[in-house]
Amino acid sequence: MSLLEIDGLSKRFGELIAVDDVSFEVKPGEIYGLLGPNGAGKTTTISVACGLLKPNRGSVRVEGRDFWSDPQQSRQAMGVVPQELALYEDLNGRENLEFWGKVAGLKSNEAKERATDLLEALTLSDRAKDPVSKYSGGMKRRINLGCALMHRPKLILLDEPTVGIDPQARANILAFIKALVDDGVGILYTTHYLEEAESLCDRIGIIDHGKILAEGTLAELQERLGQDQIFVLDGFFENADPLAWDGFDASFRVIQKLDTQLIVATRGERDPADCLKQLLALPAQIDNVMLKRPSLNDAFLQLTGRDLRE
Amino acid sequence: MKASLIWALLAKDLLRIRRKPGPVLIQIALPLFLVAVLGFVFGKSDDGGSGMAPIKVALVDEDGGDVAEFLERVASSPEFEEYFDLSFRDREEALSLINDNDLSGVIVVPEGFANSYMEGTDETLVLELIKNPAQSVYPAMIEEGLEALVTGLNTLARTFKNDLKGWLDFLEDDDRTLFSDTLILAGLLQDTVDHFEAAREYLNPPLVGFQSEIRTEDQENEEDSSFSVFAWIYIGMAGMFMLMVSNAMNSDLYREARFRSLQRFNTLHEGMFVFVAEKMILTVVVTLIAAAIMFCGSALVFGFSWATPLPVALIVICYSICAAGLTAFIAVAAGKEKRADNMNTVIIMGFAILGGAMFEPKQLPSAIRDYITPYLPTNWFISVVRDLQFGDDGTAWASIALKLLITGLVLVAFSSFLFHRRLSKGGLG
Numbered sequence: 001m002s003l004l005e006i007d008g009l010s011k012r013f014g015e016l017i018a019v020d021d022v023s024f025e026v027k028p029g030e031i032y033g034l035l036g037p038n039g040a041g042k043t044t045t046i047s048v049a050c051g052l053l054k055p056n057r058g059s060v061r062v063e064g065r066d067f068w069s070d071p072q073q074s075r076q077a078m079g080v081v082p083q084e085l086a087l088y089e090d091l092n093g094r095e096n097l098e099f100w101g102k103v104a105g106l107k108s109n110e111a112k113e114r115a116t117d118l119l120e121a122l123t124l125s126d127r128a129k130d131p132v133s134k135y136s137g138g139m140k141r142r143i144n145l146g147c148a149l150m151h152r153p154k155l156i157l158l159d160e161p162t163v164g165i166d167p168q169a170r171a172n173i174l175a176f177i178k179a180l181v182d183d184g185v186g187i188l189y190t191t192h193y194l195e196e197a198e199s200l201c202d203r204i205g206i207i208d209h210g211k212i213l214a215e216g217t218l219a220e221l222q223e224r225l226g227q228d229q230i231f232v233l234d235g236f237f238e239n240a241d242p243l244a245w246d247g248f249d250a251s252f253r254v255i256q257k258l259d260t261q262l263i264v265a266t267r268g269e270r271d272p273a274d275c276l277k278q279l280l281a282l283p284a285q286i287d288n289v290m291l292k293r294p295s296l297n298d299a300f301l302q303l304t305g306r307d308l309r310e
Numbered sequence: 311m312k313a314s315l316i317w318a319l320l321a322k323d324l325l326r327i328r329r330k331p332g333p334v335l336i337q338i339a340l341p342l343f344l345v346a347v348l349g350f351v352f353g354k355s356d357d358g359g360s361g362m363a364p365i366k367v368a369l370v371d372e373d374g375g376d377v378a379e380f381l382e383r384v385a386s387s388p389e390f391e392e393y394f395d396l397s398f399r400d401r402e403e404a405l406s407l408i409n410d411n412d413l414s415g416v417i418v419v420p421e422g423f424a425n426s427y428m429e430g431t432d433e434t435l436v437l438e439l440i441k442n443p444a445q446s447v448y449p450a451m452i453e454e455g456l457e458a459l460v461t462g463l464n465t466l467a468r469t470f471k472n473d474l475k476g477w478l479d480f481l482e483d484d485d486r487t488l489f490s491d492t493l494i495l496a497g498l499l500q501d502t503v504d505h506f507e508a509a510r511e512y513l514n515p516p517l518v519g520f521q522s523e524i525r526t527e528d529q530e531n532e533e534d535s536s537f538s539v540f541a542w543i544y545i546g547m548a549g550m551f552m553l554m555v556s557n558a559m560n561s562d563l564y565r566e567a568r569f570r571s572l573q574r575f576n577t578l579h580e581g582m583f584v585f586v587a588e589k590m591i592l593t594v595v596v597t598l599i600a601a602a603i604m605f606c607g608s609a610l611v612f613g614f615s616w617a618t619p620l621p622v623a624l625i626v627i628c629y630s631i632c633a634a635g636l637t638a639f640i641a642v643a644a645g646k647e648k649r650a651d652n653m654n655t656v657i658i659m660g661f662a663i664l665g666g667a668m669f670e671p672k673q674l675p676s677a678i679r680d681y682i683t684p685y686l687p688t689n690w691f692i693s694v695v696r697d698l699q700f701g702d703d704g705t706a707w708a709s710i711a712l713k714l715l716i717t718g719l720v721l722v723a724f725s726s727f728l729f730h731r732r733l734s735k736g737g738l739g
Contacts, residue, residue, distance in 0.1 A: 050577050071580045080577040086321070086570035090329040095322075104578050118397035131329070147574070 001064050003077075003155040003186035004049060009058035011044050018044040020210040021058070026155065026186040031177070033201030035191040035296065039208035041089050042190035043083060046159045049188065050080045059256040062155065066220035076105065081147035085140050086147070093124055093143045096132060101150035107244040111150065118146040122176065136170025145173065149180075156180065158189045162196065174200055194296045206300055221299045229272060230255070230294045231279060233262040235286040245282055251275070256301050263301065265294065312584055319588040320595070323562070327596065337555045338600045341547035342607060345540055363372040364395040367452050368404040370418040377424050381417075394455075408442050415452040416440040427463065451726075473501055540612035541699055546667035548604045549629070549692045553658045555600040556633040557641070559593035561654075563729065565649035572733070585727045590722050593634040601626045618698045621707045625698075629713035635721025636687060642728040665689035690714055 002025040011019040019041045021155055026032045034042045047186050048055040049060055051071055062074040094115050101111035113142040115299040119125045122142040132140060145161055158177070174196065181187060191197055196279075197204050205215040214221060231252075240261045242248050252264040252275075262284075266275055272291055278290055327334055367387075371378035378398070385396035399407070404416040418438035426435055439456055474566045476498050563586070566572040575585055605626060609615055616622050640657050644650035662668065665688025666676055671679055690710050697705040 051577055051580075052573060075580065078577070080574070082570055082574060082577075084570050086574040088326060088569070088571065090326045091322070093324065099322045100574070100578075103315065103575060150577075218433065243483055 005061040007059050009048060010056050011048050012056055017210050022212050024205050026188050028184050028186050029181055030202045031181055031187040031189050031200055032203040033197040034207050035197045035204050036207035037192055040207045043159055048155050050078060050157055051075055078155040078157055079153035081148045081158045081161050085144050087132050087144055092129050092131050094128040095144050096143055097150060100147040104151035114150050114159050122146050138165040140166050156185055156187045160190055199297050206303055208304045222294045224299055229266040230292050230298055231264050232290040233286050234288040235284060237262050237284055240284045255298060315584050318587045320592055323592045333558055336601050337551055341551040345544045345547055364393055366395045366413045368397050368399040368413050370399060370401045370404050370414045370416055372422040373419045373420045377419050388657055390459045407541050412443050414442050428541045482575035541614045544608045545695045546692050553603055553633050556597045556637040557654045558594050559596050560641045563589050582733045583730050586726045590634055590726055594630050597630040597633055601630055621698055622695055625694060625711045628711040630715040631718030632687045635718040638725035639721045642725050661686055661688045666692045687714055687717060
């Protein structure tokens, strides 16, 4: 049974359709990634999934039952880590954890014990008594994450939990999240970092303008681009029309065309050397050609026509 | 579950206040400080004096005429000596004393001032005031006093211009004979009396006056033991600052929305009524703590005692609930944090001033006094506590306490409902 099932979800704010017919599910022991640029609808999806917003259409099911049939029980089943820090900076790390534990229904001694365990796991024991205002960005992010885990939820919704922190702190958080999955927890993870989605998520949904454009494992998404071959051509393509080039359309598919760069995928299984030879013979100024395996960004490029990093 | 949740929220907020007590402490300390300043400047001291040291002022008489003599005679009166310590110096000595901060100001009567004044010259005469820049209040008070003197001299000169000239000529005439003296004196007296007659309707009855009250020693002792200017001012200040403390606590709901903690709470609990209710309880609790410090602290600091502590305590409790409800209602009506802050400050000041926190309600314009003041909770609170403290034991304090309590509870319930509805519809701005 899925921990979270989102089916045909739509949410609009006036004229703006923030989420449009989105469907996916999160199973126990799985990290499902929602990958998309800022404003794609990731946070709105999470807000609807955790009951902060009511959908205009579609359903949210938690552990098999409709969210709104028993909203309190559904809320207790999940831990939500908001994108923006929701901490009391005057209180210390331990006090923040214990407070949110009590709000989630833990007794005082349970909250104390759980806070001790989480501080240890988040490697914050030595700073537990310092006010949160004195924490670094990475430490605040870790406490922010810990506050959502106090009541041991089976389903965790993480809304861009690593935004704005250094690579070391990010690595710590990602390692912690991976360890959670080993205990059978299901995670919905939103991000706009390709590397995080590639390294962390078991399945990924690519979302843009409120719609899920593609969904699958990393390998499945890469396969959409064809036989594992992507060529990146640096040169001068301002006035070039690749479709007009003789034989080009039969051999390659354009993923992205910029004034100084052309990214293409091969059609069908072909010898890379033949492809390279054909590309260098094109009637355009080509300074450099690079062959690479398709990445998630290439999939995103193909689906949306723009780079996720833009 | 609900009770333990409210307790967890309350404990968290009290801990936050303990960690960062500045804003609440300022609200508590400010009325004590203001009352101390006002009390020391205008209140009575232990010896029955004004409560402040006489202002040191020097007179430099470069004229050598009658104005300085007149001022010297005024300065020797006991009423004047209570407020001013006037000494005669030459200019150099006076300036040196100002430099040493031993004087608050110097008044210079320039040469020929008295003669020019009596002769009614057309040019403007000038008295010079040198203020001590190192002091702020006392030099300003000397300036006020000098302005009053100049106004008096101007009035005298304008009304009796011709008489003054005649009197001067008469006094300076060395060739007078007994007969001529009598005739001239009679004429001068007649003219002056005529001018007084003409001014009678303006002078009698006087627009402003005072009557000294003759009091027995017993009466004076009785008043000294019960009346304290500190207590009188403080009751008004406390009425206002309890609203300020309530306002600061109510604003916390907006801060929680800004910090996203309210949103996080909503990911764990259906509805936010508990959250809102806790803030109301917090507001009442903190306002009560602040009130306890204000009322007990003021009695300790200013050395007076509350005549009827139990009724005052009960009224303070009811007023705290009323203050919580009132400020919550204004906050929720504002809808946005910044607007709520600005609106509440202005409205609280209005409630305080119109409710009699700073003046006796009798001194307010009649329209306000009759149609607004009686309906303000600040007025209910301030009036009844002053009545209890300063004599009217039979005041209906219980009914006023009940009125404050009911108003407070209704406002708390209504504001909680509005806050909750606003949050359910998408949060606070």
